[in-house]
Amino acid sequence: MSGSKQLKLGAFMRPVSIHTGAWRYPGALPDANFNFPALKRFIQKLEQGKFDAFFMADHLAVLNMPINALKRSHTVTSFEPFTLLSALASVTEHIGLVATASTTYDQPYHIARRFASLDHISGGRAGWNIVTTANPDAALNFGLEEQIEHDERYVRAREFYEVVTGLWDSFADDAFVRDVESGIYFDPEKIHVLNHQGKHLSVRGPLNIARPVQGWPVIVQAGASEAGRQLAAATAEVVFASAGNLEMGKAFYADIKGRVRSPSGGRFAPSLGRDPDSIKILPGALVVVGETVAEARAKRVHLDSLVHYESGIASLNSALGYDVSHFDPDGYLPEIPPTNAGKTSRERVIAMAQRENLTIRQLAQRIGSYGGLAFVGTPQSIADEMEQWLIEEGSDGFNIMFPFLPEGLNDFVDKVIPELQRRGIFRQEYEGKTLRENLGLTRPANRFFQTATTSVR
Numbered sequence: 001m002s003g004s005k006q007l008k009l010g011a012f013m014r015p016v017s018i019h020t021g022a023w024r025y026p027g028a029l030p031d032a033n034f035n036f037p038a039l040k041r042f043i044q045k046l047e048q049g050k051f052d053a054f055f056m057a058d059h060l061a062v063l064n065m066p067i068n069a070l071k072r073s074h075t076v077t078s079f080e081p082f083t084l085l086s087a088l089a090s091v092t093e094h095i096g097l098v099a100t101a102s103t104t105y106d107q108p109y110h111i112a113r114r115f116a117s118l119d120h121i122s123g124g125r126a127g128w129n130i131v132t133t134a135n136p137d138a139a140l141n142f143g144l145e146e147q148i149e150h151d152e153r154y155v156r157a158r159e160f161y162e163v164v165t166g167l168w169d170s171f172a173d174d175a176f177v178r179d180v181e182s183g184i185y186f187d188p189e190k191i192h193v194l195n196h197q198g199k200h201l202s203v204r205g206p207l208n209i210a211r212p213v214q215g216w217p218v219i220v221q222a223g224a225s226e227a228g229r230q231l232a233a234a235t236a237e238v239v240f241a242s243a244g245n246l247e248m249g250k251a252f253y254a255d256i257k258g259r260v261r262s263p264s265g266g267r268f269a270p271s272l273g274r275d276p277d278s279i280k281i282l283p284g285a286l287v288v289v290g291e292t293v294a295e296a297r298a299k300r301v302h303l304d305s306l307v308h309y310e311s312g313i314a315s316l317n318s319a320l321g322y323d324v325s326h327f328d329p330d331g332y333l334p335e336i337p338p339t340n341a342g343k344t345s346r347e348r349v350i351a352m353a354q355r356e357n358l359t360i361r362q363l364a365q366r367i368g369s370y371g372g373l374a375f376v377g378t379p380q381s382i383a384d385e386m387e388q389w390l391i392e393e394g395s396d397g398f399n400i401m402f403p404f405l406p407e408g409l410n411d412f413v414d415k416v417i418p419e420l421q422r423r424g425i426f427r428q429e430y431e432g433k434t435l436r437e438n439l440g441l442t443r444p445a446n447r448f449f450q451t452a453t454t455s456v457r
């Protein structure tokens, strides 16, 4: 029994799908990246299914893959998140709108303004996915010759977060008195000038926007490294994990919740000691639904077969850190010697090949499509797995990736959601008005003004 535990569900919206072969699947919408009417239908369907949030990734450069893989991928391009989410805010009422924004290539004053605006426009539904931007090509689009070193990007991110949240607190919630009689529009005692001077940033403030409806938009993070996990533990309210299986999920969950509890977080997080319930861990999960498990597996096999070998093999070589392209694609993996490349990804791939008896071609298509956590089965078997993750503290919910759209999204909302609701592990109705309320997160107090609790709206 899961008791009162409830799943939280985000929708990971690469509009065509995360799966590289998806745009070729029968019935898929290959042009969904820039098809606004389709995106409108997708988000309205998600809202019908009571999803917590629509999540929009952002990469600031075309993905850095070899051109032979890139030319076959729909994941190359997508809308700028704020433009899209502002438009989607006006055709929805409840669902959260999470935009990705980079602390490496943007300015905190810009970011604070955009999220405050989205939060007001949407009536308190904005979330900020803080990324430090791993793609080295992004540096070349922003006047740099090379990217800032990994850990230093996280040092900047921590300072950036302090500045942005400080700017959101520029006005007390009740600063705008708008007293027609006296002619006072706002109370000058209730405006704070940040005057931030730090290692990476210098920002005077105040922000020229009223405090966001949620106080602060919900803070989301997806860092996997030591520095990334520390930033998540110190600042995040939602973590997008990339756990490959339940065992890895549990280890990640215990690690992050442990860091959150810990009174000291090291260089990236001087003081934590937060309530572990104030951070929701949502691994990304590809969900393929069928009438039977066999039918769902067949869909997955069909999807993977649509990934061209040329692009699959490039991804497999990079995951293994070893070139296997000169071996017979229809034979099995040779012995892979240890290399300097990531050990975790090499071992995961070799284990997958052995477990599922995959040839090099099948493995390349799997890794080149989407190699992460996947639930492939019937609504019941998928709900069983999700419930197990919830009960065994593998996660607090999932960031759902649809295998192809619209069918994969419709299947999830029409078939899996009712099964989760029947088991009492997912909401029948939205609990509150804001993303924060629906996620069960408290509204942060204004750090400069103690008393105010109401919103300025």
Ligand SMILES: Cc1cc2nc3c(=O)[nH]c(=O)nc-3n(C[C@H](O)[C@H](O)[C@H](O)COP(=O)(O)O)c2cc1C
Binding pocket: 056, 057, 058, 059, 100, 130, 131, 132, 133, 134, 135, 222, 223, 224, 225, 226, 227, 228, 229, 240, 241, 242, 284, 399
């Ligand atoms: C579900 C998920 C979504 C992500 N979305 C983005 C994104 O939109 N933009 C981006 O630059 N990085 C994105 N990332 C990458 C992370 O921000 C991070 O760089 C990555 O997990 C590696 O961790 P590290 O930065 O701690 O090394 C995402 C990661 C995950 C797991």
